[in-house]
Amino acid sequence: MQFTPLLQSGAYRIDLDPRGDERGQFTRLLCANELKKIGLTKPIVNINHSRTREKGTIRGMHFQYPPDCEIKIIKCIRGAVWDCIVDIRNDSPTFLKWDAVELTAENNRMIYVPEGFAHGFQTLTNDAEIVYFVTAFYAPKNEDGLRFDDPDLRIDWQLQAATVSERDKKHPLIAEKRDWKGITLV
Numbered sequence: 001m002q003f004t005p006l007l008q009s010g011a012y013r014i015d016l017d018p019r020g021d022e023r024g025q026f027t028r029l030l031c032a033n034e035l036k037k038i039g040l041t042k043p044i045v046n047i048n049h050s051r052t053r054e055k056g057t058i059r060g061m062h063f064q065y066p067p068d069c070e071i072k073i074i075k076c077i078r079g080a081v082w083d084c085i086v087d088i089r090n091d092s093p094t095f096l097k098w099d100a101v102e103l104t105a106e107n108n109r110m111i112y113v114p115e116g117f118a119h120g121f122q123t124l125t126n127d128a129e130i131v132y133f134v135t136a137f138y139a140p141k142n143e144d145g146l147r148f149d150d151p152d153l154r155i156d157w158q159l160q161a162a163t164v165s166e167r168d169k170k171h172p173l174i175a176e177k178r179d180w181k182g183i184t185l186v
Contacts, residue, residue, distance in 0.1 A: 056162030060120015070136035076103035079128030089116035
């Protein structure tokens, strides 16, 4: 595993090191010893799988409030996605800044999303699939999101949004909601 820091402190692109021979290839997706190098000390408690049918679909930007903040590691296993994170740690120098990594089934990349980030993605192909390794259980009472098209974020989605859930369309704009359970967004 090779870790490349992203714009925000604590976030990384992970390049995997597949081993191959005449039979095919083998790739280690998760190694606790390697991930300790970038600060992962919590156990993975969920592994989730998402399949999205239509190219251009946007899912996100989701997060959970304390005490249910989660670390995520995301890997594309079919097709391609533009995986995006937004720093929502109000004491961070990159507060409300976004970064993105193209994840494909072929490029053997993952993204490490620390606690204190909103996460989402846009599918760049039809029938894209990703898996999420997550360190916190889903807590509906502590979930929230940022609007994918918030003008204060100016996320550079790669394609015009084809499909967005009603829930994701209804997240308030940052300018409309100043205090989100202790996270001061403006």
